[in-house]
Amino acid sequence: MEENTKTDAMINRLEREIAERDSFIQGTVANAQDTERDLTTSEQELVTESRKRIEVVDNYYSPRKVTVNLKSRINWVWTDGSADVHDVTLISAPKGFKKFQTEPGSAGYTYSKTLTKPGVYKFICTLHEEDNMRMTITVRH
Numbered sequence: 001m002e003e004n005t006k007t008d009a010m011i012n013r014l015e016r017e018i019a020e021r022d023s024f025i026q027g028t029v030a031n032a033q034d035t036e037r038d039l040t041t042s043e044q045e046l047v048t049e050s051r052k053r054i055e056v057v058d059n060y061y062s063p064r065k066v067t068v069n070l071k072s073r074i075n076w077v078w079t080d081g082s083a084d085v086h087d088v089t090l091i092s093a094p095k096g097f098k099k100f101q102t103e104p105g106s107a108g109y110t111y112s113k114t115l116t117k118p119g120v121y122k123f124i125c126t127l128h129e130e131d132n133m134r135m136t137i138t139v140r141h
């Protein structure tokens with residue numbers, strides 16, 4: 001019983017921390033929108049790194065370029081902007097990292113992968129390669 005209470009308290013604290021971080025990031029994004037400027041590279045990195053979220057839409061990934069820390073877990077999210085079907089196919093990766101291809105998905109589909117080797121990862125959508133639907137993730141040492 002006491003263990004449960006402790007776990008609950010820990011979950012509450014973590015949820016609060018995540019909410020605070022989210023609101024800070026949303027503030028940064030809202031600020032940029034208010035002043036009608038694009039996010040700076042470092043702000044974009046902050047947003048992406050915090051969310052580690054790549055949106056899959058018709059017919060591109062957003063953002064197209066990301067730099068993250070080693071062992072980041074990346075979340076690809078097929079949003080409502082994905083009426084069509086797309087996949088995420090790893091075509092080039094650091095030595096020793098196993099290439100993969102997701103199922104073709106549309107709005108509501110998600111996929112997560114932890115990048116365990118430093119270096120450059122290149123992805124394409126095999127269904128829209130000719131539309132240049134591709135992205136790059138660089139993993140820091």
Ligand SMILES: [Cu+2]
Pocket residue numbers: 059085086087125126127128133
């Ligand atoms: Cu596609």
